[in-house]
Amino acid sequence: MRNKIKLTSLAVIAIALVIIFLFTDIGNYWEYVVPKRAIKILAIILTGASIAFSTVVFQTITGNRILTPSIIGLDSLYMLIQTFLIFVFGATSGIVMNKNLNFLICVILMVLFAGLLYKFLFKKEGKNIYFLLLVGLVMGTLFQSFSSFMQVIIDPNDFMVIQDRMFASFNNINTDLLTLSIVLLVIVALYFARFVKYLDVLSLGRDEAINLGVDYDYVVKRLLIIVAIMISISTALVGPITFLGLLVANVSYQFLNTYRHSYLITGAVFISIIALVGGLLIVERVFTFSTTLSVIINFIGGVYFIYLLLRGNKA
């Protein structure tokens, strides 16, 4: 019961922030401003929700609260794809400028990468998920080496475009892209609905879950693929925000203090929206763009993570 009150208050705060963002400080051109802001808000809700959701699921699968799904190298892969496309075709080419095409290429390659990683490792190992993560992380370093090499020898004008994509941005999202992502995410969410009921049991650990009749490997594989797709979509849409998921998932565990994933996930989604919209308000209206949102969120998330580690949180 108390959790319901907490969730409701989170929802109220989130909605209030959205309204403040949409309708304050608007000037005389509201026909122009409001739709533009609405698109931005939709993108924020979409990415915030999918990052929060996938982090909670990922942490349940790994049984560990200090991991985030983008560490399997998806962020670095995104940067590598962007750098490579700009390096080969130039910053003004269609494949770079055409957001929809670029988005699709990114999503497909990232999902493909995650799928191959899982396929290769699950076939070989099946058990140790940390091994999979470490391999992903090393692949990430490899991607990073390649991208920084290309970034060093690239044309300086083209480099400006790359630097722009290094930080997540909600500013240049068009409606086509948004519709596409919504459709994709809805399909994934519908597929996920079949597995919701397993999450609470999965958090007990592999042995317990199998004991209770869950087809562990089957379910975990599907869930990991869902997580990879969601992270890919949100990264391709706005750019990398590595530590957002970590931050919101852990705040949600502490705030709600329950094991029920229906509460945890909903809570994390609301907290994520609050963090993003609130952060954006601060960045745009208080700091007037002197820093970017993703940098601030990574900073706060990072400090919080060190705090968690030092406290020895269930690691």
Added chain:
Amino acid sequence: MDMKKLILVILFIVLSIVSLFIGVKGITPLDLFHLSEEQQDILFISRFPRLISIIIAGISMSICGLIMQQLSRNKFVSPTTAGTMDSARLGILVSLILFSSATMLTKIVIASIFALAGTFLFMKILDNIKFKDAIFIPLVGLMFGNIISSITTFFAYKHDLIQSISAWLQGDFSMVMSGRYEMIYISVPLVIIAYLFANKFTLAGMGEDFSTNLGLNYRLVVNIGLVIVALSTAAVLLTVGTIPFLGLIVPNIVSLYNGDNLKKNLFQTALLGADFLLFCDILGRIIIFPYEIPIGLTVGVIGSAIFLYLLIRRKAYA
């Protein structure tokens, strides 16, 4: 001297000579006897400093890795996988912001303090983690490094220093010239100290209780080890840049065929580190001759491949 050592020494000499005579300006070994003034300048201003800094960087980074692995009792800990590099980079940023006209010496002091603090923090985290899976620890370390980097990015972005910071992100020997690389000599006495303390590090690696029992001042030895690691990492970072994975793979390869005695391995680890770095550097210089691929990339690519191999191999034999 056994075979492996001999091979390493011969390889070392051959690679050093090759490294001296590769470059846009052709100098052949025969020229040594009648050097023109220009050739002399090239040799003494660019080629020799480069060779020396590669050797020192290779030796000190691989020894750092060896010490860290010994002290933390984990094969996958190294300056790159424990946040040391990233902390040192944060230190450089701080010295850039606070003392904009800082000399190399100030930078190196601040960078080492940060590297030391970062490594201590990581060791502290390791103490706190109850679940000590060998694979989980480097995972935490790499995450920890990412976080330190995100803090660096935060301040660098605010002060418009992202570009200056990325200069230290990628190791590059092409900027090494006489007059601006001498800082790396700091590592030489450190390596010697490491050699003198080798047996104590081995003892300390057996755990706090056991080594205290044997009459070792555990804390002191661990602290000396970490100070060596922090100082030499900072020195290499400031003169050359980040060299990923070097401290990780070299000690592992040596202990694969040579066992785990630190004192016995120290010499071979140092040699193999220098050989590996020389090889990567030469490779980077000839692939797109007359241009160069920075060492950070060649070591990054070859290093991650070897690291993955070690990981998978470890699983297969575990």
